[in-house]
Amino acid sequence: MQRNIWKPIGLIGLNLVLYFGMQVVVSVAFTVFFLVRYLLSPAYVAGDLTHMLQTLLNATMGNLQWILLVCVALTTPLYLLIYRKRGNELRAMVGARPDTPALGLAVLFALALNALISLMLGLVLAYLQDSGLPIDGLTGQYDSLMQGLVGGNVVPAVLITGILVPIFEEFLFRGLIQGELRKIVPLYGAVLLQGLLFAISHMNVLQSGYALIIGVLLGLLYARGGNLLYPIVVHVVINSTSVLLGNQLGDDLLVHQAGPVLLGSLALLGLSGVLLWRRLGRRNLPF
Numbered sequence: 001m002q003r004n005i006w007k008p009i010g011l012i013g014l015n016l017v018l019y020f021g022m023q024v025v026v027s028v029a030f031t032v033f034f035l036v037r038y039l040l041s042p043a044y045v046a047g048d049l050t051h052m053l054q055t056l057l058n059a060t061m062g063n064l065q066w067i068l069l070v071c072v073a074l075t076t077p078l079y080l081l082i083y084r085k086r087g088n089e090l091r092a093m094v095g096a097r098p099d100t101p102a103l104g105l106a107v108l109f110a111l112a113l114n115a116l117i118s119l120m121l122g123l124v125l126a127y128l129q130d131s132g133l134p135i136d137g138l139t140g141q142y143d144s145l146m147q148g149l150v151g152g153n154v155v156p157a158v159l160i161t162g163i164l165v166p167i168f169e170e171f172l173f174r175g176l177i178q179g180e181l182r183k184i185v186p187l188y189g190a191v192l193l194q195g196l197l198f199a200i201s202h203m204n205v206l207q208s209g210y211a212l213i214i215g216v217l218l219g220l221l222y223a224r225g226g227n228l229l230y231p232i233v234v235h236v237v238i239n240s241t242s243v244l245l246g247n248q249l250g251d252d253l254l255v256h257q258a259g260p261v262l263l264g265s266l267a268l269l270g271l272s273g274v275l276l277w278r279r280l281g282r283r284n285l286p287f
Contacts, residue, residue, distance in 0.1 A: 008180040015079065015176050016197065022075045026067050027060065034059040064148030065160045072168045079176065093175045096226030105276040106221070106230050110237035112269035113217070117210045118242075119262055124206070142206045150243045162240035170232045173198045173215065174222040191219035214238065225280045 034056050038044055045051050060067070083090055125139060149161050173194050181190035198215030199208040218231035225231075 005184050008183045011082070012177055012180045014082065015172060015180075018075055018078055019172060019201065022071045023067075026070050026074070030063060030067055031056055031060055061144050061148040062152070064145075065152065065156055068165055069160050072164060076168065076171075079172070083176070089179060090175075093171070093179070093228045098227055098229050099225075099279060102225065102230065102276055102279045103233055105272050105279060106233045107237055108268060108272040109276055110234040111241065112265045112272060113214070113234070114238045114241050115261065116265040116269055117213070119258060119265065121206070121210060139206075142204055145204055145207065154243065157243045158240055162243045163236055166235035166239050167232055169198070170218065170222075170228050170235055173201075174219055174231050175228055178219055178222065187223055191216055191223060194219050221276075221280075224277065230280075 035052075038052065038055055038059075043055070080090075128139065150157055177197060178190050178194040181193050185193065195212050195215035195218075199212035202208045202211045214235075218234060221234065222228060222231045
């Protein structure tokens with residue numbers, strides 16, 4: 001019994017170590033490259049450590065999408081290698097036949113959820129800025145992170161942040177990690193724990209807050225639908241709309257018509273969520 005418990009725990013730990021470790025290794029490699037380029041450039045100022053560190057930070061954040069791309073490209077084969085003898089588990093992630101109307105409802109659900117989260121985040125940021133609390137570092141870190149993720153050229157931003165990264169994260173957190181947790185804890189415990197790990201993986205207080213909500217909802221959707229395609233669609237729509245609309249969605253709507261949009265988002269979220277849940281439930285899937 002103990003062996004049955006510790007094996008999934010060991011795989012969860014290994015998956016997370018590879019995930020975070022690869023981010024560290026790739027980030028360090030990029031930073032070393034930027035450092036060498038900076039030292040050889042005319043912009044190098046001998047003895048000005050502050051300028052050098054700021055230049056390295058700006059270069060790293062400006063290439064965050066490419067860092068993520070390299071991480072995904074290097075980590076995915078390692079996961080497939082680890083699970084090479086457990087093909088049945090990998091195939092089970094897409095075992096249930098996708099339902100087209102359910103996928104359409106998933107898109108509506110994602111649009112409403114993203115609009116609602118953007119509005120709530122805008123309210124939180126506005127409150128923090130007006131509160132007089134010393135949170136400039138927190139909000140500045142969040143703004144810099146989001147600019148690195150969704151800023152720049154829209155094509156690579158959509159392809160990497162909007163599509164590739166969500167697919168990878170669903171494979172890792174909902175597929176591998178939730179699947180391993182399901183072997184040792186009840187379903188709702190597995191959904192909650194993977195949601196917590198998903199939130200922690202964002203390593204930013206503001207982003208982790210709504211990532212927890214999204215992670216739990218995606219975990220429930222995967223458990224209900226029996227196919228990773230459903231949470232992938234929701235995640236891709238959320239990320240892609242964030243890239244296409246930028247960071248101004250919440251602020252603009254809060255200023256002009258927050259009330260109607262808030263009510264509309266809640267109504268669409270509730271209606272599409274209920275219809276999606278019922279639609280998947282008719283197919284006699286997990287719960």
